[in-house]
Amino acid sequence: MSDSVATTTPTEQAKAALTFDQFGLSADILRAVSESGYTTPTPIQAEAIPVVLAGRDVMGAAQTGTGKTASFSLPIIQRLLPMANTSASPARHPVRALMLTPTRELADQVAANVQTYSKHTPLRSTVVFGGVDMNPQSEALRRGVEILIATPGRLLDHVQQKTLNLGQVQMLVLDEADRMLDMGFLPDLQRILNLLPKERQTLLFSATFSPEIKKLAATYLRNPQTIEVARSNSTNANVRQIVYEVHESDKSGAVAQIIRERELKQVIVFCNSKIGASRLARVLERDGIVATAIHGDRTQGERMQALDAFKRGEIEALVATDVAARGLDIAELPAVINFDLPFNAEDYVHRIGRTGRAGASGDALSLCSANERKQLADIEKLIKRPLEVQTLHVTAPARRDGARRDERPARGERTEHRHSAREDAGSRRRTSPGSSSYDRPRGRQQPIDEFFLKPYEPSPSAMKRQEETPEPERKSTSKQPLAALLGGLGMPRKTS
DNA sequence: AAAAAAC
Structure with missing residues (x-):
């Protein structure tokens, strides 16, 4: 019984379910859940699992960190179990559940969850997304999977290549649907939805119920049950939110200073631009903080490597664009830093949702320069309260490109880093990582089939x-x- | 404004 959780549709099941045993899930699923260390369903799970098991469509509003993935994965696995078989024939393993996510990392993560929860069942699952070789994906699809997790573009690619047939999909999950619309996925979603049987169960999860989301739901969902768990972070007392007023030019130094003063072992630093993220990561590295950038201009391999290394604790600062703002399940971060305030106030809430998860306390520390006042005002308006503003005196500005060599290094020993090419400020010929010259091709110019x-x-x-x-x-x-x-x-x- | 996503 938590007062921070408001439900629009309180059900008896939600009140009564204190353990996972009470949903009627199979023993094989329950075993996987308990092996993962979970004993008590979260509010969204308590609400959604019975509804999904009953076969109803769902319109769900839930933040990351609320246990959303399990809330749809567990009942979907349960509903597919009667159809599961151990045959080796691919024909006996048609795709029956499709889960779509906006980003590749999120797809990968949902797939890992599904894999975990279904590991004691005969059900098979796989994930497909862009930026990586299609062939292993095609091979996995050819062998047959009941559950497919995907980003929309690569999914359509597989359909076009005839390596995938969606004609037997019975359950569809649209995860982070608002994000998908923001990213311009509506045409792709329409194409995909046209390929699915009309007779199916559809679950739509979204951070907000904007008019666009409501229209999407009205078009593709049938009599959905609305499930809403209050946004935990904007009102979450265990996340302390502080805004530091700084000069734009002091921001890099401020980040380094905050990391040192607070002795942060692991932190995500959000930037508004890809170039800004790469640049900050370099400056922090030069300053003795192990940092890596993650953004859409890095290769998929680099992105995964960065995320894995961060999860393993090998990286102190993960410098990210909003590719990492939503959905990523990174456990118990003590703090996140906003190097820039996001242009979209909604993204602020998602960014700081990376800290103070699952009851742990956390700090959301934001740098605000003079020209970001409007963003700050927008955020305060959205979360309906003023933020605590402090002035940060930056004592040791981080060295930047072109910094004078007489500036003292902030730390005695500098970590080994791979930019050994940069001996001094004189060599400017090389392209910086994060510039687009060697990046993978972008754009979608191909005429639509x-x-x-x-x-x-x-x-x-x-x-x-x-x-x-x-x-x-x-x-x-x-x-x-x-x-x-x-x-x-x-x-x-x-x-x- | 910026970010994300198929070859």
């Missing part, structure tokens, strides 16, 4: 029309505004 935009079964008239029309219209739907796309779904368009 008409197949995906049509309803599931092609009509003979459509094939005839194709013969008559020499040049199909090539319009990049991903460039259309959200309202237009929602309008294309038969949704009311906002009048201007």
